[in-house]
Amino acid sequence: MATIGIGVIGGGYMGKAHSAAFAAVGTVFETTLKPRLAAICGASEASGARYAQAYGFDRAGANWQDVVEDPKVGAVVIASPQDTHLEIAQAAFTLGKPVMCEKPMGLDVAEAEAMCAAADAAGVPHMVAYNYIRTPAAQFVRKLLADGALGQITSFRVEHTEDFFADATVSSWRAHGAANGCLGDLAPHPINAALALMGPVAEVNAVIETVHPTRGGESVTNDDQVTMMMRFDSGVLGHLFASRVATGRKMGYVYEIFGTRGAVRFDQEDQNSVHLYLAEGPEAQRGFTRVLTGPEHPDYLPFCQGPGHGTGYQDQIIIEAKDFLTAIDTGQPVWPTFHDGLAVHRVMAAARASDASRGWQAV
Amino acid sequence: MATIGIGVIGGGYMGKAHSAAFAAVGTVFETTLKPRLAAICGASEASGARYAQAYGFDRAGANWQDVVEDPKVGAVVIASPQDTHLEIAQAAFTLGKPVMCEKPMGLDVAEAEAMCAAADAAGVPHMVAYNYIRTPAAQFVRKLLADGALGQITSFRVEHTEDFFADATVSSWRAHGAANGCLGDLAPHPINAALALMGPVAEVNAVIETVHPTRGGESVTNDDQVTMMMRFDSGVLGHLFASRVATGRKMGYVYEIFGTRGAVRFDQEDQNSVHLYLAEGPEAQRGFTRVLTGPEHPDYLPFCQGPGHGTGYQDQIIIEAKDFLTAIDTGQPVWPTFHDGLAVHRVMAAARASDASRGWQAV
Amino acid sequence: MATIGIGVIGGGYMGKAHSAAFAAVGTVFETTLKPRLAAICGASEASGARYAQAYGFDRAGANWQDVVEDPKVGAVVIASPQDTHLEIAQAAFTLGKPVMCEKPMGLDVAEAEAMCAAADAAGVPHMVAYNYIRTPAAQFVRKLLADGALGQITSFRVEHTEDFFADATVSSWRAHGAANGCLGDLAPHPINAALALMGPVAEVNAVIETVHPTRGGESVTNDDQVTMMMRFDSGVLGHLFASRVATGRKMGYVYEIFGTRGAVRFDQEDQNSVHLYLAEGPEAQRGFTRVLTGPEHPDYLPFCQGPGHGTGYQDQIIIEAKDFLTAIDTGQPVWPTFHDGLAVHRVMAAARASDASRGWQAV
Amino acid sequence: MATIGIGVIGGGYMGKAHSAAFAAVGTVFETTLKPRLAAICGASEASGARYAQAYGFDRAGANWQDVVEDPKVGAVVIASPQDTHLEIAQAAFTLGKPVMCEKPMGLDVAEAEAMCAAADAAGVPHMVAYNYIRTPAAQFVRKLLADGALGQITSFRVEHTEDFFADATVSSWRAHGAANGCLGDLAPHPINAALALMGPVAEVNAVIETVHPTRGGESVTNDDQVTMMMRFDSGVLGHLFASRVATGRKMGYVYEIFGTRGAVRFDQEDQNSVHLYLAEGPEAQRGFTRVLTGPEHPDYLPFCQGPGHGTGYQDQIIIEAKDFLTAIDTGQPVWPTFHDGLAVHRVMAAARASDASRGWQAV
Ligand SMILES: NC(=O)C1=CN([C@@H]2O[C@H](COP(=O)(O)OP(=O)(O)OC[C@H]3O[C@@H](n4cnc5c(N)ncnc54)[C@H](O)[C@@H]3O)[C@@H](O)[C@H]2O)C=CC1
Ligand SMILES: NC(=O)C1=CN([C@@H]2O[C@H](COP(=O)(O)OP(=O)(O)OC[C@H]3O[C@@H](n4cnc5c(N)ncnc54)[C@H](O)[C@@H]3O)[C@@H](O)[C@H]2O)C=CC1
Ligand SMILES: NC(=O)C1=CN([C@@H]2O[C@H](COP(=O)(O)OP(=O)(O)OC[C@H]3O[C@@H](n4cnc5c(N)ncnc54)[C@H](O)[C@@H]3O)[C@@H](O)[C@H]2O)C=CC1
Ligand SMILES: NC(=O)C1=CN([C@@H]2O[C@H](COP(=O)(O)OP(=O)(O)OC[C@H]3O[C@@H](n4cnc5c(N)ncnc54)[C@H](O)[C@@H]3O)[C@@H](O)[C@H]2O)C=CC1
The missing domain is CATH 3.40.50.720 (NAD(P)-binding Rossmann-like Domain)
Incomplete structure (x- = not known):
């Protein structure tokens, strides 16, 4: 051993x-x-x-x-x-x-x-x-995309909304420094999701804003939310929204992907289900299917033999640890590598430039 | 009589x-x-x-x-x-x-x-x-906003997604003429919702696109979807997405409104409920409440004495007819008047100009 | 005309x-x-x-x-x-x-x-x-059953829960007379649903109870809720629950049907969707599909050409009126006739006898 | 250490x-x-x-x-x-x-x-x-009950439905021996939930049945499902349903509790949320609130600082391990002890006797 x-x-x-x-x-x-x-x-x-x-x-x-x-x-x-x-x-x-x-x-x-x-x-x-992009649900969605189950993708939406800073009387070190703002701290997750699901981003058009310029009397030096239109290399048009002042949202890591043959909706607040629509079978029986994750989905079985029993936040870190160990054991790189992490930074930088210039910015 | x-x-x-x-x-x-x-x-x-x-x-x-x-x-x-x-x-x-x-x-x-x-x-x-903006649910949301129940509004999202044109082999007269495209035909509903809920729009930044340039061999002369960042006169930042190729969505007239004291989510595919979050009461008991429409909500009671029994599409047209009759009977104008309808057109025009110039466009 | x-x-x-x-x-x-x-x-x-x-x-x-x-x-x-x-x-x-x-x-x-x-x-x-058994959703479910889409039925659950009498300080004429109690007034709906969906009932085993023996000082002379195990002629085992004191439920007309090849769940509080599970296709893509009613479903199209736009309570009465007119026009009887209504009464009577004897009672 | x-x-x-x-x-x-x-x-x-x-x-x-x-x-x-x-x-x-x-x-x-x-x-x-009764959600519900947040309880429903044996062509050792049947193997969970949430059971009235008497040619010697009316010592009337042939249900551990001041609904297939209704505040804003578990709820924080990030199946076993270690460390017994486990067996035995006698059976 x-x-x-x-x-x-x-x-x-x-x-x-x-x-x-x-x-x-x-x-x-x-x-x-x-x-x-x-x-x-x-x-x-x-x-x-x-x-x-x-x-x-x-x-x-x-x-x-x-x-x-x-x-x-x-x-x-x-x-x-x-x-x-x-x-x-x-x-x-x-x-x-x-x-x-x-x-x-x-x-x-x-x-x-x-x-x-x-x-x-x-x-x-x-x-x-x-x-977040390693959960059984996320891996299942990536597989659906890789298999072409949704057909040609026609649009993409991703969001990451939380409300830990919704109350403007609350402040902390999070109110200071670009890296701790919404774009710097929260948006990397949905940007990573966008890259993982839709591939490279060609250009972005973003607005970054501070909703509460002061918190408990003190001024704030970073942003509360960002909205961003994105054009992917594939030609797909997308939109991203991230916010730390989205009252009521606790873990609103959401994506919706529409394709010519199907669609997927996911919300991390119900992390063990993927809502899948396939444009097949009798019209009268179509709809979004709530697929509960189970042993049929990637990296679920080691946690439980029963379908629908579910994984949680800590489990996605365990999956990550497994992948890192596998990389060490095999000497093979494992996604997302530092190069993938760099790609996230490039999108963030483009977003800042876009916000500054009020226009589209190539990544 | x-x-x-x-x-x-x-x-x-x-x-x-x-x-x-x-x-x-x-x-x-x-x-x-x-x-x-x-x-x-x-x-x-x-x-x-x-x-x-x-x-x-x-x-x-x-x-x-x-x-x-x-x-x-x-x-x-x-x-x-x-x-x-x-x-x-x-x-x-x-x-x-x-x-x-x-x-x-x-x-x-x-x-x-x-x-x-x-x-x-x-x-x-x-x-x-x-x-759509006359349903008991929509009127209830407008009342919540008017009463300030959500506090100061911090962000807004609206969408109108359907899939009647998702299949690119299907064509009709709808494939031709700006007025029959997604911006011309579908987007007026969410634009009207945006105006009704958030007030006047100051500027927009839009992309209008045709996903399927041909349908069954014939070329298409109008658009399939539109994505639009919006800045309201109030300062609120919003986003609108409309699509007629959103596979799986039948009546995806959706809005999400975040404020400093609460939030609302609505989806016309479950038209008799409003999801309301109020940042009050014990933290451990907070969450989005699915409020079913009932006699307590505007224009519901005439349809049914029981709460949760629900209204449907035809009923929102009946409400509209009632309001028109009232206007005639009282001689008072009733929202939305032609002037309100004109405001929708102005946003549409700004969206087209924005798409053409690839930048923000004042309304 | x-x-x-x-x-x-x-x-x-x-x-x-x-x-x-x-x-x-x-x-x-x-x-x-x-x-x-x-x-x-x-x-x-x-x-x-x-x-x-x-x-x-x-x-x-x-x-x-x-x-x-x-x-x-x-x-x-x-x-x-x-x-x-x-x-x-x-x-x-x-x-x-x-x-x-x-x-x-x-x-x-x-x-x-x-x-x-x-x-x-x-x-x-x-x-x-x-x-309630005439909505597009209910008719669709009856058709699924008639077509054998769910296979052999293995169990059935129906409920009708409302909360108009949850508050024990409230009273009215409804607190008096067997016909106005929960079994007499509310339970006929789910009993009718049971008969419509599962066929004749062979025997029942019921408990009928008054949760609040007094209301505002006055004594109550009828029941608040009923729970009932049912054996259908087909051999299927079922359960019924009806209550007028089910706090929070406004129109909890719910049924769940399990069969060897599929299942259906329905809740009138979301009356425009039927949740359908079919045990077919790849295991990894199975789940309950939320089918929104639309023109493909019985009696929907006359209300609206668009799927997912939905019908409401008043519309189910309109469907009923149409069927009555058709019966008059054609001279053909239309389900449920008075004989079907009598069958509901027979189940109610058996429930009362069962409650009195604390045992199974043939219908 | x-x-x-x-x-x-x-x-x-x-x-x-x-x-x-x-x-x-x-x-x-x-x-x-x-x-x-x-x-x-x-x-x-x-x-x-x-x-x-x-x-x-x-x-x-x-x-x-x-x-x-x-x-x-x-x-x-x-x-x-x-x-x-x-x-x-x-x-x-x-x-x-x-x-x-x-x-x-x-x-x-x-x-x-x-x-x-x-x-x-x-x-x-x-x-x-x-x-299952140790999850943050379940502990939160137990606390609500202990605090009297729902008022006097008026009815209770619990179910445990899975579909691992829905397909009658499948067989295994699970098809044999009372302890491996639905009552013996699956029902202990909801019975335990009933005891934990509602207290001791006074009497039951149950039907135990084998839906598929043969599996792949072989005869089956135990049961597939059980339906049971229950009367608790407190006087509350309840119902339990357990099935291993409930097509489509993967982890249908569900309970619904109605009280005079509120209600709770829970489904393990969405294990990180508790649906809570409180009969307070303006009528127009009432409804079931989907409370996502978070640091405010018992035993959540050690898994994650963020609310709504969720726990999974494995985590409930970790909570259990913690409680066992605490019992060892402190020498204090920890619920459910063997005596609590014995209480579950007594209800199972009463259910078997009830089924055999077709009548109510004291526990
Ligand atoms: N993947 C995810 O979901 C999340 C990622 N993060 C990321 O994790 C990192 C840490 O964030 P948190 O754990 O939230 O912060 P934290 O404030 O909870 O913990 C930071 C830790 O770093 C230690 N530390 C600080 N300076 C140090 C130094 N010079 N040498 C050694 N230790 C030092 C502190 O003692 C503390 O233990 C950040 O990069 C953050 O962006 C944070 C939260 C969620
Ligand atoms: N508020 C809403 O939810 C909806 C609004 N609309 C709007 O309603 C209007 C009509 O659209 P639909 O009913 O969908 O079209 P449709 O094609 O179903 O019906 C159009 C009707 O207009 C009649 N018509 C055409 N030219 C005419 C003329 N010169 N004189 C008299 N009648 C004429 C046709 O015979 C036909 O009966 C459009 O403005 C459309 O944008 C359409 C659908 C939904
Ligand atoms: N299908 C369903 O969903 C529902 C059915 N019902 C049924 O409808 C019937 C009426 O109930 P509701 O409308 O709720 O009662 P209600 O109290 O609202 O109306 C009863 C009406 O009957 C009239 N009425 C009473 N005695 C009369 C008499 N001798 N001659 C002529 N009119 C008389 C009253 O003036 C009143 O207009 C009952 O059989 C009830 O069970 C009630 C509610 C829902
Ligand atoms: N709390 C829960 O959610 C669940 C509880 N269970 C319970 O857990 C227990 C085990 O069930 P599973 O793990 O599902 O069974 P399993 O068949 O997966 O594992 C049983 C294990 O016991 C071992 N074993 C059998 N006879 C043994 C012996 N004489 N000495 C030592 N080891 C022996 C086998 O080698 C095997 O490793 C049962 O009491 C079952 O009811 C099972 C599943 C879920």
Whole structure:
């Protein structure tokens, strides 16, 4: 039984999620390579120690360097803020260690390019953690598209709406810095979905706006929502909407795809079903079918033998961990690589340019 | 018991719907002014005769002039194609007869302006038949907005998606003429909804496209879908999508409105419910409430004493007929008047200009 | 254009609904026989006069005899309370006039039997007004069953839940008299549905109960809800639940039918969709399909050419009026006849006997 | 960091699920007592070895005795077939080891009683694995009931419908033995739900039936479905339906609870939402609210900081593992104990007696 030590940088929201995923993945997916929670760190020694104890790691690192350099750490998971991604990834690659990095992978196009260069130079597996596009439901939709089940695609809509910042009296560090705004932080998910489902984007026409210029008296320096028309290389016309002030929406990661022979609707708030319409069979019996995910769909069976029993948020991180382990085990790159993560940044940059120029902008 | 003779021009889809509405409305709404199906006509004498017999009119008119001029006809309903609206309306107004005209009220801005001028000169009631925005559900939503129940509005999305032209092997007269394209024929409904719910539009940024340039070998001369970013006078940012090739969607008249204190979602495919979120009460009990229409909502009770029993398509035309009768009875204008119909045309014109210039266009 | 004068007894909830239906049906269904609102009456002369004026009848009858005997009245609609049904029906049949009677058709089995006898003796059309089973959705489900689309049926569930009496501080005449209780008043609808969908009932095992023995200080003399296991002649096992205290349910007329090859779920609170599962095609694409009613389904097209535009409560009464007119026009009986109405009473009687004996009771 | 070795008996459907749960729970719930996958076994040495390797256990046991007696095993999870539960539990209790046993805990009332006796004698924690009633949604519903949010309960419905045996050409060991029939295997879940939500059952009136007496030529010796009217000690009337031939239903664990002040509907096929109706606020704004589970609900936060991100099947097993660890850590019993599991068996036995006698049967 081969094992690999996992080093996790950061133990907050995602650092914990990745830790739990690596704790479970060996059992769930019966991987040949079994991960071990080797080391974790936080922004301070104290927080690292707390995480190690709480999540059951072998040891706490004093800082990220300590974790990355630990010989027992065979692969690195970066779950710290965007502005730390580049440096940590470079250090890990220098040591020849595979890296899974949280989205959106660095602060901007330049950082993402530098991370790609470092990854390519190292020649080890790398991956960006766009987990929503790995659920059994999302994989099923990607397969439907790959199989041409919907015919020629005619339009696409994607949204990511949450309401954690709907209340304008609430503020936090999230109110500052482009990387923490809606375009920088939330929109990468639907942009990634757009790329994964529809392929490369040719041009965009976006409006980025701050709905609440002040929060609790303080001024806000980043955006609350973005609306964007998109033209894909394939010619398909699409639209994206992302918002952190969409009152009532908790996890409104939604897409609708229309094609000449069928259509798909998905809403992460009901993540275990895909609504599929096929323009076949008697007209009187057509409609959107609510397909519940089950053992027939990708990566579902390891979680449960029964259909309709469902997976949850933590499970999509486990699927991600499995894919990363497989990449390490086989030496094959696994989608989305850093290059795919860079593509997301390019769309974000085009959106900013479009907003500034009030017009279409090539990606 | 006062009665008024109704003259209907056209006996197709909408001509029949209006006939049935005027047959029922006196009983349903117990109007003091009771309508009588006085005269109807079609494109030919034969079709007019057929309609009169089938729908139970007192007589058939040989042509529209015959109906408009009939002294027993006290009010005129125009349910013939767009290119006939102007002339008929002018004739009716000259005789001082109130007019309800089908949407989108003439062929273009110029015609709509001429119709407004004629209406104003006549000083009699006039109305454009945007029936979807009259359902109990829609009226309830308008009331919520008027009452400020959602707080300050932060974003708006509207769509009208159907699939009657999704199959590219199918063609008809609908494949020709701007007025019969998606922007000309379908988009007026969501544009009207946008105006009714959000107020005047300041500028738009639209793409109009023909997905299937040929249908069954023949070339198509109008558009299949339109996507449009909108900025309202109020500052609210919105998006509109209309499509006649949205496979699987039958009556996808949808809107989503987000505000600082609540949100609303509506889909005409479940026309008797409004999904309402209010950011109040314990967090653990919040969510979108599926409010079924009932006697508490505008114009529902006359159809049924029981809540949740529901109204249908024909009923929204009956509500419209009631409002037109009320306008006649009271001499008060009733929304949407021809001026409101003209506003829809102005947005359509701005969309065409925006598409041509690939940029924002003031309305 | 042949016409028939309709006489309506009662102008309350259902009297008005039938009046509106007969006002509209000639136009909607383009019937060859056109109904005319000839006469209506209420419990007093004054109320009859009020109804006649409000609904647009030719005249008010002083009482029901006056309406039934009016030579201009060619067919009688009984929409007065149960305890008046027998006498009125007998009088109409004596004069050879067709009768549509509101459910549940008299007070008990004995009255229903007497009504059947009178109807048979007269040899004219007769019908009981179970309107929920006439919607396009319900007719579509009946057709699926008739076609064997679901295979052999394995289980059946029906419910009718409303909450108009959930609040125990509220009382009315509905709190008194077996005929006005839940079993007497509400349960006939789901029992009729059970018979229509599953065929004759062999035996039942029921509990009938009064949840609130007093209302606002006064004692209640009838029941609030009934639960009933049913064995059909076909061998299928079913269950029925009816309640007038089901908080939150407004029109919970629900059925679920499972068969070896498929299943159907229906809820009147979303009356324009039928959820259909067919055990065919790739397992990964199966699920319940939300079929929206449209022109492909029975009796939909006359209301609207577009699919998914939907019908409402009033429309199901219009369909009923059409079927009654057709019965008159063709001289053919139309389901559900008085004999079908009697079958409902027999199940109700068996339920009461079962509740009294705490055991299975043959119907 | 205290650790405890977990010994798992069986590595099939549930054996694997528990293994994954114990692998993850220490990280997810940050338990002070960290479990270790100490030993696992199957029906043969070979299968035990396979499981140990696949799931990452320290070692494989040759048989269940080997695992139970292993000094490194501090607690035992029984995930082998019903007929093995008693013996294994007794052995574990003799050694003073806490036991979590899969439902329905032995073959019948007698075995369940013997298991309770052994548990009580040992004085160590014991628990039956009714995991569906531990989801954040189910816990939230239990809390609503405990808080009286729905008022006085007036009716209750529960169902558990799946379709794994809908196809009558399919057979397996599940077609034989009362414990593997629908009542024996599936119904324990909804019975447990009934007890958890509504309290003790006073009497039942049940029909148990075999829809397909043969499967692929072979005769079937157990039942396919059960329908049951229930009277709770509280006086509430309820109904239960369980079926393994409910075509289209994958995980139809459903309950509906009506009370004088509110109502709840839940369907495990959309396991992250609870539909809650409260009879308060303006009538025009009432309806069922789809409450998405989130950090405000019990045991959700450890899985994810964001509301609406959702948990899945595997997560409910993790919650169960956490509660078992807590019981061990604190020495406090945790619901549902073996005594609660025995209560389920008593209802099952009463159902069998009722079916045999065709009448009500006290529990
Ligand atoms: N894929 C997804 O669904 C999500 C991704 N993210 C991404 O995950 C990353 C982390 O975000 P969260 O977990 O939400 O933040 P968080 O604030 O919850 O956690 C950040 C962690 O990083 C640690 N940290 C900060 N600076 C550090 C340093 N210099 N060295 C070592 N550790 C350091 C902190 O101690 C903390 O444990 C971000 O890139 C974010 O965009 C966040 C939420 C969801
Ligand atoms: N409000 C709504 O939901 C809808 C509105 N409409 C609008 O209603 C109008 C009519 O459309 P449909 O009823 O769908 O068309 P249709 O083709 O079904 O019927 C058109 C009718 O007009 C008659 N007609 C044509 N030329 C005429 C003339 N010169 N004089 C008298 N009658 C003439 C035809 O004989 C036919 O009866 C259009 O303005 C259309 O945009 C159409 C469908 C839905
Ligand atoms: N099919 C359905 O969905 C429904 C059926 N019903 C049935 O319709 C019938 C009437 O019920 P509702 O309309 O709800 O009652 P309601 O109380 O609203 O109206 C009853 C009407 O009967 C009139 N009436 C009473 N005694 C009369 C008499 N001796 N002669 C003439 N008129 C008399 C009253 O003036 C009143 O207009 C009942 O049989 C009831 O079960 C009621 C509601 C729904
Ligand atoms: N809580 C829940 O949702 C579910 C509970 N169950 C319950 O879990 C238990 C196991 O069922 P499944 O996992 O579905 O069965 P399974 O057939 O998938 O697995 C049974 C396991 O027990 C092992 N086994 C059999 N005899 C054994 C013996 N004498 N000694 C040691 N191991 C032995 C087998 O090798 C196999 O690994 C049953 O009590 C069942 O009712 C099953 C499915 C769902």
